Amino acid sequence: MMNEPILTIENLDKRFGDVAVLRGVSASLLPGTVTAFVGPNGAGKTTLFHAITGDLVPDGGAVMLRGNPITRMAPWKIARKGLGKMFQDVRIFENLTAIENVLLALHDHPGQSAWASLAEAPFRRRLEPGLVREAKSWLEKAGVEPPYDRPAELLSFGNKKLLALARLMAGKFDLLLLDEPTAGLSPIMVNRITELIRQLTDQGITIALIEHNFSFVADVAERAYLLQEGQIHDYGPTAEVLAKEENREMLIGL
Amino acid sequence: MEAYLLHLLIMIGIYSILSYSMNLVTGFGGLLIFCLAGFYGIGAYAHTLLQVGGPESQFIGELLFSAALPFPVALLGAAAAGGLAALLIGSVALRFRGDFFVFTTLGFQMIVFVVLYNWTDLGRGAFGIYGIPRPDVFGWEVRELWEYVVLVGALNALILPVLFLLYRSPFGLSLKALRENERAAESLGISAFRQHLSALVVAGACSGIAGGLFASYVTYIDPTSFGLKESIFIVSLLLLGGSGNIRGPILGVVVMILLPEALRFAGLPDSIAPNMREIIYGFTLVILMYWRPKGLAGDFALR
Ligand SMILES: Nc1ncnc2c1ncn2[C@@H]1O[C@H](COP(=O)(O)OP(=O)(O)OP(=O)(O)O)[C@@H](O)[C@H]1O
Numbered sequence A: 001m002m003n004e005p006i007l008t009i010e011n012l013d014k015r016f017g018d019v020a021v022l023r024g025v026s027a028s029l030l031p032g033t034v035t036a037f038v039g040p041n042g043a044g045k046t047t048l049f050h051a052i053t054g055d056l057v058p059d060g061g062a063v064m065l066r067g068n069p070i071t072r073m074a075p076w077k078i079a080r081k082g083l084g085k086m087f088q089d090v091r092i093f094e095n096l097t098a099i100e101n102v103l104l105a106l107h108d109h110p111g112q113s114a115w116a117s118l119a120e121a122p123f124r125r126r127l128e129p130g131l132v133r134e135a136k137s138w139l140e141k142a143g144v145e146p147p148y149d150r151p152a153e154l155l156s157f158g159n160k161k162l163l164a165l166a167r168l169m170a171g172k173f174d175l176l177l178l179d180e181p182t183a184g185l186s187p188i189m190v191n192r193i194t195e196l197i198r199q200l201t202d203q204g205i206t207i208a209l210i211e212h213n214f215s216f217v218a219d220v221a222e223r224a225y226l227l228q229e230g231q232i233h234d235y236g237p238t239a240e241v242l243a244k245e246e247n248r249e250m251l252i253g254l
Numbered sequence B: 001m002e003a004y005l006l007h008l009l010i011m012i013g014i015y016s017i018l019s020y021s022m023n024l025v026t027g028f029g030g031l032l033i034f035c036l037a038g039f040y041g042i043g044a045y046a047h048t049l050l051q052v053g054g055p056e057s058q059f060i061g062e063l064l065f066s067a068a069l070p071f072p073v074a075l076l077g078a079a080a081a082g083g084l085a086a087l088l089i090g091s092v093a094l095r096f097r098g099d100f101f102v103f104t105t106l107g108f109q110m111i112v113f114v115v116l117y118n119w120t121d122l123g124r125g126a127f128g129i130y131g132i133p134r135p136d137v138f139g140w141e142v143r144e145l146w147e148y149v150v151l152v153g154a155l156n157a158l159i160l161p162v163l164f165l166l167y168r169s170p171f172g173l174s175l176k177a178l179r180e181n182e183r184a185a186e187s188l189g190i191s192a193f194r195q196h197l198s199a200l201v202v203a204g205a206c207s208g209i210a211g212g213l214f215a216s217y218v219t220y221i222d223p224t225s226f227g228l229k230e231s232i233f234i235v236s237l238l239l240l241g242g243s244g245n246i247r248g249p250i251l252g253v254v255v256m257i258l259l260p261e262a263l264r265f266a267g268l269p270d271s272i273a274p275n276m277r278e279i280i281y282g283f284t285l286v287i288l289m290y291w292r293p294k295g296l297a298g299d300f301a302l303r
């Protein structure tokens, strides 16, 4: 069935000391859709994403990717199962070039062993141009501003976010978690990101995103979860969740 | 004078293997380790024990283990011993991050020294092992200094290209990514543990070979050559020359090995020279850390 969720979160709990940041959060993502997680600052949205990707170990509950448990699995293993993410603070490799940033996500490149690297060395001269060309094409698709052979720290903040997206596109992940992809971006950049997200979902990629920009959320997300104080407060079609008066009060104070 | 220059060349050759090994772990992987001299020493002892045995050994009944294997085999044994030691320490230390990791490598370095120093049945402790055979490489008897220069040069020509290939490979790139941001690298499917452990094992094996070369050159070893001070010296090679590329480590080696000699030529009496050297090392490093945290020619600041 098309409508089997690709990711299921069951009763996730996370506490920091004696503060319960996630309290029995359950949610699911349908393949090929965009799902938004909205909620006030400190509601636990980033923590939820980290608990899914293995960056934080939840205290209770389970995360299933295509029906298989990934709870407590190492982040790199989860990534290899096709789950990619963009951090709230972006985290590109600042001292590597834009091309190198993307190369790291290509094919079997991430985590190639020392032995495989040595075995491949005689063919590198032949392989490399193709890989670099592919990396460049992802950068172009994402709309990152050239040149691509300078340290990525020289890119503007918006371009860094595009680079992070290019990396995810190159990695062929089929599920992406994006933590505030439009935060700090100009309207033009936001439009570009909207466009990219449409392209990705057209290819069947599933996306979950955290956002405070509600017009963007209304634009791209079919469904929305409203998270408040570590609990799911509401869930449904985005327009409905954003329209409810009590939700609006919580989100924008109106 | 000529002999003296050849000797310096040999030492530069041995240390260049060490600093390029360290460069893989520290310059690329971003892991500061204080145990490279441990791998170096384990390689030296493994090589020695694999060579000084046999029916004519001076140490019959004294050593727990010894053999009389050909030089190339002993050198491979040194590589295996260094690599194995690195695998062991890496599996433990890489469970930790940051300062704890560094301290674990420091602890390992101290353990290696204490074991070599006190386990007399293993390597005669403080007495050291003398009479280590000079190399016999497939019939080529290395006896003259210039022959050592050729041998050390040949091993550099074998080992360094492998390390340089690794620097430039996808493996090397993943190490650089881990150095920059481990979380982000893992989010792309790169295992920090595996990549760091591989880097350590490669560095351990290469350092082991350097140890074997050293032993067969000086023909006498004792634990004092492989203590914490030596590890710090190797770290300082990278601090000074710079790391994360190819020109930094060799620059560090050349400067650090020639500097004390230059001081001697500058006319410092032998009674003061050694102390002055250390003071100048110290000052150089402090000044460098202040003005050039990346070293003279490095791509990566060790901080
Ligand atoms: N490592 C941590 N240790 C202790 N408390 C933490 C930690 N990480 C997050 N918290 C706390 O957990 C709560 C939820 O944080 P989280 O980052 O998940 O919020 P968020 O919904 O993403 O907020 P924002 O919209 O501001 O990004 C906050 O009160 C935060 O202070």
Ligand SMILES: [Mg+2]
Pocket: A045, A046, A047, A088, A179
């Ligand atoms: Mg957040």
